[in-house]
Amino acid sequence: MTQHLPPPPPIDFSGDALFLDFDGTLVELADRPDGVVVGEQLIAMLHALSDRLDGRLALVSGRDIATLDGFGMDGLAIAGSHGAEWRLADGTMSETARPPGMDDARRQFERFAETHDGVLFEDKPLGAALHYRLSPEWGEECVALAENLARSHGFHVQHGHEMVELRRAGVDKGVAISDILERAPFAGHRPVFLGDDVTDEAGFEQVTRSGGHGVLIGTMRATAANFRLPDVNSVNEWLDRSLRN
Ligand SMILES: [Mg+2]
Known part of the structure; x- marks a missing residue:
């Protein structure tokens, strides 16, 4: 196990496709799933980043798309429900069905x-x-x-x-990232994925396979990520600093 991972380089706005987990990565975890605080500043920053990346920004969350839209994320590409559904910024949707049982x-x-x-x-x-x-x-x-x-x-x-x-069964964040990477405007770009939870490891593995890199958020642990940021604050600062470059 790697003991130390460096912070990620700034976003390359011409080459990168940015995939972002939501809870524990962009916003602090809350005691109740509906208790998270989503600031106006974060919403504005994500839309600005998506614009700078020509639409190559997607949220990749365990939450469903409708809930994230309700937090002000409508207009962004979103893979929701741990990869069981996705929607691109132009409105293109994946096929989804509630599983029997x-x-x-x-x-x-x-x-x-x-x-x-x-x-x-x-x-x-x-x-x-x-x-x-x-x-x-x-x-x-x-x-x-x-x-x-x-x-x-x-x-x-x-x-x-x-x-x-x-x-x-059979879907995870890695599968969703791979699906989205096959489509415009993401195709042909280098995927960068930020996430904090064990569910994000499938995403780290997928972006590495696709020539990109994973960024672990939180304390060091066994991970497929190549870089690390310690907490939600440092993620927001990294995004903000990249945007000001
Ligand atoms: Mg998370």
């Missing part, structure tokens, strides 16, 4: 959250999640329930920061 999982997750204090249920267009940040003592049971449901329905279990999520 998800309604059963949704009901069971919802019932678990109702009967366990501090556990939050999150319904997603293409998946379902339990958040236990407010009561980590239920974490193990949340994970066990998710794993049971994944076995019965053939879902993928996604582990996150004090949350567990079920989604369709």
